[in-house]
Amino acid sequence: MAFTVPRDILFLCLFFHSTALSMGNWNTRDFQRREHSLVKPYQGAGVGVPQWDFLGSTMVTNSYIRLTPDRQSKAGAIWNNVQCFIQNWELHVQFKVHGSGKNLFGDGFAIWYTKHRMESGSIFGNSDPFTGLGIFLDTYSNHNGPHNHNHPYISAMINNGSLRYDHDTDGTHTQIAGCEAQFRNRDYDTYVAIRYENNKLTVSTDIENKSGWKECxxxxxxxxxxxxxxxxxxxxGDLADNHDVISVKFYDLDGPDADKNVPYTGLPEASTMEAPRDRIDDSKGSYLLGNMTGWKLFVIIILLIIGLGVCVMVGVMVFQKQQENSRKRFY
Incomplete structure (x- = not known):
């Protein structure tokens, strides 16, 4: 007597089989590595967090890791203490930047892939210069220099150890690319993804709570x-915000069975860099001082001549008045 499998059970088995195959293919191509990830619950053995070290004002809670509170002149950092020897990878950072400032706030935070770690400094709490990759999420609203973008702003910098980050131009003279991203004071958590694959760097965001990436x-x-x-x-600095990290998830894009090329061990480099912008210390005066050529220079010269003429006329009038008063004293 032949045994007949019910159609519903057959369809169910086929569904689970195809799902398992698809999940298996996905896992061999893109899977999370715990040694470079940081997820809740944060506390490990004792009071530390395995594979991660903390610096400065960093505070660990049950729900988030706060790098800086909404107070002036604070700096904090978290650093993975395991070197990354994976050539192609993707890093997801779940974060929240918020504070009481309505019009003025700052400074921002940065995500690093660098040769050295746990070094305090002037670039969003890290050392300057650095060697490696820096992704800057800059919220400083009163920015300096002639920009064609608003803040918050996300940018990338590749440094071989010889470049310095210029705060007076918000790093625009050394960035390789950037985009606007209004991630501050959202009612929900925000995300940034950094993907490095086949010598291509891609930064994407999810700051609109859509559970999908938008390329930056x-x-x-x-x-x-x-x-x-x-x-x-x-x-x-003089301005402040809460800078919170909720999770860091690292994904290996090579997979355990992928063909490995000879790993690159030279200095970090990028073949392209955005055109440098002139350094200007006072953005309010950039209209007159940003370009001292052409008609702007002509207007400035005319104004100086008029101002000098007015000063001479006032000086002559004052001198004549003094001479007249001195003559009256002799009569």
């Missing part, structure tokens, strides 16, 4: 060596 920028011909460290740092 993509740059070809970027070389990042293996053996560097991941970190996140933040800083406040």
């Amino acid at each position: 920028f993509s740059v070809e011909n970027v070389k990042l060596p293996v053996g560097y460290y991941f970190g996140v740092s933040a800083a406040t």
